[in-house]
Amino acid sequence: MPKTQAKPRKTPPAPTPSTSHHPRSLISVADLSLDDISAILKAASALEAEDPQKRMKHLFKRRVSLLFYESSTRTRTSFELAAKQLGADTVLVSALSSSIEKGESLKDTGITLRALGAECIILRHPQSGAPYVLSRATGLPILNAGDGMHEHPSQALLDLRTILTHLRGPKPAPVSATSLKGVTITICGDIFHSRVARSNMLLLPRLGARVVLCGPQALLPETAAAAGPGIVIERDFEKALSQSQIVMMLRIQAERLAGLNLDLDEYKLRYQANADRIAAHAPEALIMHPGPIIRGLEITSEVADGPQSAIADQVRNGVAIRMALLARALTGAASKGKRK
Amino acid sequence: MKPILIRGGRLVDPSSGVDADRDLLLKDARVAAIDAPGKLNAAARQDSAEIIDAKGLIVAPGLVDIHVHLREPGQGYKETIASGTAAAAAGGFTAVCAMPNTVPVNDSPETTRWMQSPERSAQIRVFPIAAATRGSMGEALTEFGALKAAGAIAVTDDGKPILGDAIMREALAAAARVGLPVIQHAEDIRMTGGCSMNAGALAFRLGLRGMPVEAESNLVERDIRLLAEMKDSRAHLHVAHLSTAKALEAVKRARRNGLHVTCEVAPHHFILNEEAVAEYNTHAKMNPPLRSETDREAMLAAIIDGSVDAIATDHAPHAAHEKEQEFERAPNGITGLETALGLTMAILHGRHKLPLSRVIALLSTQPATVLNLKGRGSLAAGSFADIVLFDPKQQWTFHALASRSKSKNTPFDGWSLLGKVTATISEGRVVFRA
Numbered sequence: 001m002p003k004t005q006a007k008p009r010k011t012p013p014a015p016t017p018s019t020s021h022h023p024r025s026l027i028s029v030a031d032l033s034l035d036d037i038s039a040i041l042k043a044a045s046a047l048e049a050e051d052p053q054k055r056m057k058h059l060f061k062r063r064v065s066l067l068f069y070e071s072s073t074r075t076r077t078s079f080e081l082a083a084k085q086l087g088a089d090t091v092l093v094s095a096l097s098s099s100i101e102k103g104e105s106l107k108d109t110g111i112t113l114r115a116l117g118a119e120c121i122i123l124r125h126p127q128s129g130a131p132y133v134l135s136r137a138t139g140l141p142i143l144n145a146g147d148g149m150h151e152h153p154s155q156a157l158l159d160l161r162t163i164l165t166h167l168r169g170p171k172p173a174p175v176s177a178t179s180l181k182g183v184t185i186t187i188c189g190d191i192f193h194s195r196v197a198r199s200n201m202l203l204l205p206r207l208g209a210r211v212v213l214c215g216p217q218a219l220l221p222e223t224a225a226a227a228g229p230g231i232v233i234e235r236d237f238e239k240a241l242s243q244s245q246i247v248m249m250l251r252i253q254a255e256r257l258a259g260l261n262l263d264l265d266e267y268k269l270r271y272q273a274n275a276d277r278i279a280a281h282a283p284e285a286l287i288m289h290p291g292p293i294i295r296g297l298e299i300t301s302e303v304a305d306g307p308q309s310a311i312a313d314q315v316r317n318g319v320a321i322r323m324a325l326l327a328r329a330l331t332g333a334a335s336k337g338k339r340k
Numbered sequence: 341m342k343p344i345l346i347r348g349g350r351l352v353d354p355s356s357g358v359d360a361d362r363d364l365l366l367k368d369a370r371v372a373a374i375d376a377p378g379k380l381n382a383a384a385r386q387d388s389a390e391i392i393d394a395k396g397l398i399v400a401p402g403l404v405d406i407h408v409h410l411r412e413p414g415q416g417y418k419e420t421i422a423s424g425t426a427a428a429a430a431g432g433f434t435a436v437c438a439m440p441n442t443v444p445v446n447d448s449p450e451t452t453r454w455m456q457s458p459e460r461s462a463q464i465r466v467f468p469i470a471a472a473t474r475g476s477m478g479e480a481l482t483e484f485g486a487l488k489a490a491g492a493i494a495v496t497d498d499g500k501p502i503l504g505d506a507i508m509r510e511a512l513a514a515a516a517r518v519g520l521p522v523i524q525h526a527e528d529i530r531m532t533g534g535c536s537m538n539a540g541a542l543a544f545r546l547g548l549r550g551m552p553v554e555a556e557s558n559l560v561e562r563d564i565r566l567l568a569e570m571k572d573s574r575a576h577l578h579v580a581h582l583s584t585a586k587a588l589e590a591v592k593r594a595r596r597n598g599l600h601v602t603c604e605v606a607p608h609h610f611i612l613n614e615e616a617v618a619e620y621n622t623h624a625k626m627n628p629p630l631r632s633e634t635d636r637e638a639m640l641a642a643i644i645d646g647s648v649d650a651i652a653t654d655h656a657p658h659a660a661h662e663k664e665q666e667f668e669r670a671p672n673g674i675t676g677l678e679t680a681l682g683l684t685m686a687i688l689h690g691r692h693k694l695p696l697s698r699v700i701a702l703l704s705t706q707p708a709t710v711l712n713l714k715g716r717g718s719l720a721a722g723s724f725a726d727i728v729l730f731d732p733k734q735q736w737t738f739h740a741l742a743s744r745s746k747s748k749n750t751p752f753d754g755w756s757l758l759g760k761v762t763a764t765i766s767e768g769r770v771v772f773r774a
Contacts, residue, residue: 105661105664105665106665106666107661107665125666127667127668127669128548128620128667128668129546129547129619129620129667129668130666132619132620133664133665137664147547148547148548149547150547150548198547202545223540223541223543223544224541224544226541227541227545228545
């Protein structure tokens with residue numbers, strides 16, 4: 001007869017995650033403490049300023065895989081340049097020229113890359129949460145280069161560097177919960193489909209910023225405001241502009257619209273960043289865009305190429321941030337408690 | 341088959357309102373006699389019955405799960421009728437109702453009979469639920485009379501809900517004529533394309549498309565409207581795996597209006613909420629999805645207040661390689677047969693102090709009544725000798741790897757459960773012993 005045991009606990013324990021992720025992976029901005037962010041920003045500046053010959057030693061002959069299930073110009077090139085500038089060997093695997101086309105699973109692709117010597121995998125994938133699958137399968141540090149509609153954390157960090165440089169100058173200082181106090185940042189456009197928007201709206205309020213989301217109902221559901229603290233919705237773009245020091249424009253993601261019928265003329269009328277609108281409502285604001293830009297739709301050439309535009313700075317900052325992330329993932333440099 | 345005397349246990353039989361120390365004699369696959377402790381010893385000796393000592397145990401009618409996926413024919417790599425019923429027996433079940441979304445779809449008397457053939461090596465009784473439309477395509481009704489004669493106990497297009505008003509009306513009418521319930525997986529799939537979890541702030545944050553609660557409640561409301569418009573009062577609509585407060589309200593309203601509408605809730609819908617999906621846990625992906633905390637609480641309250649007819653697991657085994665995928669790509673469903681009693685006991689009895697007789701009613705007597713399974717869910721003399729013996733005080737840890745199911749896709753791995761099954765008897769045969 002089984003023996004009677006103690007009274008049952010009040011609730012069963014919460015399910016335990018099957019495996020833990022590598023501590024220096026970056027899948028979500030939520031993985032980073034403010035100290036981590038400060039260390040990454042500091043490392044980015046240090047690596048950027050370092051002598052190219054010396055810089056090569058940081059990850060000399062280390063093996064980094066770029067696993068890209070979606071096309072990419074900026075992110076892929078910038079991760080690749082970042083890895084090469086630190087001396088690492090990179091190998092690019094893209095969905096259309098690999099066994100992925102033959103039906104190999106993400107898990108098996110990850111195991112294969114690890115067996116081939118990959119020490120870190122940079123993943124771009126059309127499905128939200130895919131980096132967690134890869135992380136569980138390989139145990140390697142995973143850098144999320146954009147997963148579905150979920151997150152694009154390296155983009156949010158390079159955007160943060162762009163914003164901080166604009167507001168406080170190029171010298172990196174540790175960030176805190178008040179670094180962006182009093183700063184309003186509008187993110188306008190296809191928020192629903194945007195991983196850039198999600199990473200930014202989760203990251204920037206942690207530094208004290210107020211994030212205003214702007215866009216039509218179909219691209220910006222009311223629930224977005226509940227994604228985290230410090231987020232509000234303002235459907236009137238001009239009202240949003242007039243409050244903002246920073247304006248991030250987003251592309252309409254035609255490939256993810258899934259049957260949504262959007263009147264593009266109406267959209268341009270209400271949400272396009274054009275010269276007249278910016279001059280009237282946000283003449284001092286920094287205009288950002290993660291790219292790719294669809295000129296003439298969400299932003300006009302006058303604005304994208306104009307004096308307020310930070311688009312090229314963002315791209316430049318991308319390389320520095322990604323050097324810091326790779327160094328952190330592979331050596332622990334720029335991780336918490338180091339390089340103080 | 342040797343007679344069995346179960347003695348020294350506490351018999352809980354909601355069908356006859358008994359909750360007392362009773363001995364039980366089983367003969368010829370039936371309950372032969374019930375009497376006060378010791379009173380059946382002589383009869384048992386005469387029959388040279390096997391004695392099962394049930395001291396400290398609950399003796400209850402075997403559990404009845406009216407919503408399982410046994411995956412045969414066609415998907416034996418996920419589960420077979422043999423492995424699924426072995427898991428069921430280990431979980432205290434003596435009857436399971438198998439959904440028709442097999443390969444091919446069970447839309448014929450032949451497949452219905454095939455599933456019940458002794459060659460399937462079922463450990464317990466399997467009652468097939470047949471497809472309501474051919475191939476579950478939602479176009480032409482199957483032969484309800486012939487399916488019933490072959491052993492089907494209900495019709496449904498589970499997983500492929502019947503959306504068209506005309507065909508659903510026809511299904512309700514035809515089923516009423518032959519005395520079968522129509523079971524609906526209530527999901528307006530026009531609202532859930534590409535969706536993989538509950539709609540809301542969490543789905544937004546995770547970048548997953550969400551299924552709104554209205555996808556469930558709209559279809560329940562539509563089905564109830566069709567039922568109300570019918571003349572045939574025998575028509576019976578059973579709502580599968582109810583998960584939203586909104587759909588529950590519709591069911592309650594329909595009942596107040598005298599319609600024959602029943603519903604079931606799965607353990608995961610009154611125990612877990614959508615937060616279990618965090619980090620894209622595919623073992624928390626099912627359809628209907630885990631809902632908000634408000635909906636979870638509503639399901640729990642409805643079970644406790646008696647609005648819910650049955651707890652049903654929606655046991656949905658999937659191979660590891662199918663679940664170890666990107667969240668949106670992974671199939672829906674979790675296993676449930678071996679955790680249902682332990683979870684229900686831990687939450688409803690242990691935490692919310694629901695009496696044991698109510699727990700048994702929800703897992704056995706009431707589901708048997710909902711699908712009209714004669715002689716099941718009861719220990720009255722003459723009933724099938726379908727019995728579960730369990731220790732209501734024993735806490736134990738569920739390990740998915742030790743499961744008898746072929747698949748291990750459960751969010752309850754490592755959970756501490758209450759109430760350990762020590763033996764399961766199906767039609768007089770001991771089919772499981774701990």
